Amino acid sequence: MTSQLKLTRRGFLAGTAAVGALSLAGPSFAASKTLNILSHRVHQTSLGEGDADAMKDWKAANDAELNWTTFDSNPLMDRLFREASLSSTDFSVGYMVDNRPTSEIAKLFEPLGPWLEKDGIEEFDDIAPGLVQGMTVDGNLIGIPVRTATQALFYNEARLEEVGISAPPTTIEELVEQARKVTESGKATGMILASDLAVFPVMFARAYGGDFINKDFELLPNKEAMEKGLTTLADMFKDGSLPKSYATTKNDDQVTWMQQGRAAFTVLPFARAAQLNNAEQSKYPGKIKAIGFPGSKDSTVPMASVVEAWAMVIPANAKDKELAWSFIKEVSSKKNTLVMALNGNGPARVSTFGEAELTAKNPLAAVEAEVLAQARGAFPPFPEAARAQALFLEEVQLAVLGRKTPAEAVAAIESRVAPLLPS
Amino acid sequence: MRNKRLLNLLKTIAVLAIVVWSLFPIFFIVVSSFKAGHDIFAVPTKWFFEPTVQHYQKLVSAWPVFFSSLWNSTVITAGATALAVIASTTAGYVYSRYNSRLLNASIVYLIGVRLIPPIVVTLPLFPIVNWLGINDTHFVLIVLYATFFVSLGTVLMRTFIDQIPRELDEAAAIDGASRMTILRKVIVPLATPGIIAVAVFVIVFAWNEFLFAFIFTSTNAKTAPLVVSEMIGSIDGVDWGVLFAASTVQLLPVLLFVVFMNRYLVAGLTAGATKG
Numbered sequence: 001m002t003s004q005l006k007l008t009r010r011g012f013l014a015g016t017a018a019v020g021a022l023s024l025a026g027p028s029f030a031a032s033k034t035l036n037i038l039s040h041r042v043h044q045t046s047l048g049e050g051d052a053d054a055m056k057d058w059k060a061a062n063d064a065e066l067n068w069t070t071f072d073s074n075p076l077m078d079r080l081f082r083e084a085s086l087s088s089t090d091f092s093v094g095y096m097v098d099n100r101p102t103s104e105i106a107k108l109f110e111p112l113g114p115w116l117e118k119d120g121i122e123e124f125d126d127i128a129p130g131l132v133q134g135m136t137v138d139g140n141l142i143g144i145p146v147r148t149a150t151q152a153l154f155y156n157e158a159r160l161e162e163v164g165i166s167a168p169p170t171t172i173e174e175l176v177e178q179a180r181k182v183t184e185s186g187k188a189t190g191m192i193l194a195s196d197l198a199v200f201p202v203m204f205a206r207a208y209g210g211d212f213i214n215k216d217f218e219l220l221p222n223k224e225a226m227e228k229g230l231t232t233l234a235d236m237f238k239d240g241s242l243p244k245s246y247a248t249t250k251n252d253d254q255v256t257w258m259q260q261g262r263a264a265f266t267v268l269p270f271a272r273a274a275q276l277n278n279a280e281q282s283k284y285p286g287k288i289k290a291i292g293f294p295g296s297k298d299s300t301v302p303m304a305s306v307v308e309a310w311a312m313v314i315p316a317n318a319k320d321k322e323l324a325w326s327f328i329k330e331v332s333s334k335k336n337t338l339v340m341a342l343n344g345n346g347p348a349r350v351s352t353f354g355e356a357e358l359t360a361k362n363p364l365a366a367v368e369a370e371v372l373a374q375a376r377g378a379f380p381p382f383p384e385a386a387r388a389q390a391l392f393l394e395e396v397q398l399a400v401l402g403r404k405t406p407a408e409a410v411a412a413i414e415s416r417v418a419p420l421l422p423s
Numbered sequence: 424m425r426n427k428r429l430l431n432l433l434k435t436i437a438v439l440a441i442v443v444w445s446l447f448p449i450f451f452i453v454v455s456s457f458k459a460g461h462d463i464f465a466v467p468t469k470w471f472f473e474p475t476v477q478h479y480q481k482l483v484s485a486w487p488v489f490f491s492s493l494w495n496s497t498v499i500t501a502g503a504t505a506l507a508v509i510a511s512t513t514a515g516y517v518y519s520r521y522n523s524r525l526l527n528a529s530i531v532y533l534i535g536v537r538l539i540p541p542i543v544v545t546l547p548l549f550p551i552v553n554w555l556g557i558n559d560t561h562f563v564l565i566v567l568y569a570t571f572f573v574s575l576g577t578v579l580m581r582t583f584i585d586q587i588p589r590e591l592d593e594a595a596a597i598d599g600a601s602r603m604t605i606l607r608k609v610i611v612p613l614a615t616p617g618i619i620a621v622a623v624f625v626i627v628f629a630w631n632e633f634l635f636a637f638i639f640t641s642t643n644a645k646t647a648p649l650v651v652s653e654m655i656g657s658i659d660g661v662d663w664g665v666l667f668a669a670s671t672v673q674l675l676p677v678l679l680f681v682v683f684m685n686r687y688l689v690a691g692l693t694a695g696a697t698k699g
Contacts, residue, residue: 036641036642038641040656040658041653041656041659042656042658042659067642068642069641069642069645070653071637071649071653072652072653072655072656072658073658075637075652079637082549086550086553090641149658252655252660252661255660255661256464256663259461259464260461260464260465260466262466271659272660275659275660278460280459280460280461280477280664281460281461281662281663281664282461283461283465344659
């Protein structure tokens with residue numbers, strides 16, 4: 001029980017006191033007001049920083065500082081709802097994704113209709129009506145849409161050319177065929193899709209005119225189409241057009257596989273084009289292109305891609321709602337929607353897609369606008385949505401891996417998910 | 424003789440397998456942080472490459488919050504360690520030198536508390552912490568981390584102090600030393616390896632902890648693991664090079680500390696093993 005290391009009382013107490021003093025040190029703010037915002041980092045960076053800060057003039061006019069607290073999507077939603085359920089919160093603005101506002105959750109947030117009437121947002125009708133509808137719960141508008149992420153079909157042009165394909169697919173049948181051709185060449189896997197997201201099987205079902213749960217909470221409105229979608233995925237897995245690791249594939253794998261040229265096709269939001277073609281990360285910069293996900297040649301229903309939207313909300317228990325609304329108004333302006341779009345944000349305003357500055361910088365803007373016009377959420381929000389999605393994915397995976405027939409999987413989805421839907 | 428050699432060979436293979444299993448992820452992260460972005464996940468893996476510090480430069484320019492969060496982690500870890508060590512040492516001394524039914528029962532309670540999953544206490548604490556107005560402060564995490572480790576630390580310190588002969592306490596008492604003086608001047612110097620062992624446990628825990636930090640901090644006391652988790656963004660994709668650079672920077676101090684303090688850690692783990 002001897003030691004070379006001496007721990008003296010004086011040293012120990014001095015160290016403790018120093019740590020205590022340090023812990024009391026806190027930040028100081030020059031402006032007289034601080035607006036605390038709860039968001040994803042992407043919402044903050046899209047507004048620009050330093051000299052390019054789109055909110056510079058607003059801050060000066062309101063003598064206010066913006067204090068951003070950022071988290072990734074799911075932790076952000078968790079924190080936002082917890083803050084909103086307290087008796088009061090320091091966060092006056094939050095960013096909410098459109099698949100979350102159920103009736104219960106909407107009650108935690110300020111109805112924005114009266115604010116809009118009192119102090120309107122510039123050309124509010126320009127904000128895509130579908131997105132506004134998505135943030136309207138029980139007749140109350142609770143969020144102002146600010147960001148969209150519309151799913152696109154990405155393809156590696158170089159990989160397709162290697163196997164003699166000169167143009168991307170225009171139907172899902174062509175997509176399956178082209179993916180098979182790439183796979184058979186042995187140069188890459190046809191397609192990479194994450195197995196833990198409902199977006200992809202929903203897209204395949206929609207390609208045949210079906211859906212998982214529509215906006216009227218109708219489960220499997222076209223069972224035959226869902227069966228066809230699952231059959232297509234299962235066939236792609238069987239012939240190797242989806243990787244053997246399908247069951248463990250995640251969203252990030254889609255990006256790295258495409259960047260490395262290991263897969264020829266994937267489905268990701270349009271905004272990912274920059275990352276997929278980033279010369280620092282990708283082996284195929286400029287070669288990974290995007291189009292709308294194609295529907296079936298036999299389907300009479302237009303293909304509706306999946307879109308996810310974010311909106312700005314004010315917690316009902318927020319301390320400074322005036323300042324919060326002023327911030328929301330400023331961020332939603334036409335000018336700032338364009339600034340954010342130029343910084344990679346999917347615009348919520350229809351007119352922004354047509355801005356010359358944006359189309360010059362982002363050649364996909366016109367395609368995205370076209371796809372967005374038909375797009376809708378993967379499924380509407382409801383209290384048991386997370387469980388419904390988990391059950392849906394479980395059955396989809398069993399079908400894709402060949403453990404169940406698509407018909408059996410569809411029947412199981414129907415019987416297992418139906419009790420979870422709102423009555 | 425042959426059997427012994429075979430056994431040694433098998434042991435060596437087993438140890439090597441465990442070492443590779445444990446160290447490969449760390450090795451992969453550190454090495455990848457010096458690779459060009461498109462080489463990180465190249466297939467086949469690129470073992471030979473021209474090292475670059477571009478990810479570290481980007482970490483500095485794009486994620487300044489990471490470095491302020493490292494400072495927060497340092498302050499919180501140091502504070503929690505100091506608090507846990509003081510509480511564990513004094514409590515361990517009491518448990519070692521005093522004996523009563525209540526004390527014996529309370530040690531069972533201490534161990535029982537340690538068995539409760541942290542999430543069970545975390546969520547109900549959220550409104551209380553808000554009500555107290557200590558949300559997003561270093562103080563709240565210092566107290567929580569220390570509290571979480573006081574039970575284990577106390578048991579550990581009792582085991583160490585048990586090994587210090589009581590005659591030393593008695594000799595000091597005869598010389599007129601009070602209980603506090605005995606603790607400070609006799610027990611603490613002799614129990615230093617135990618104190619270091621407790622400190623190592625708290626430091627490793629506090630430096631890497633995510634759940635409490637996620638629930639109870641926002642901006643002012645945000646710790647490094649939270650910022651690293653933000654880099655694994657689900658919306659705008661992961662910049663793996665920057666993520667690995669941040670992980671390397673975050674890993675380095677605690678890795679060096681644990682390597683440096685390794686012998687105390689082993690002492691802590693084996694404390695009391697030969698007692699009796």
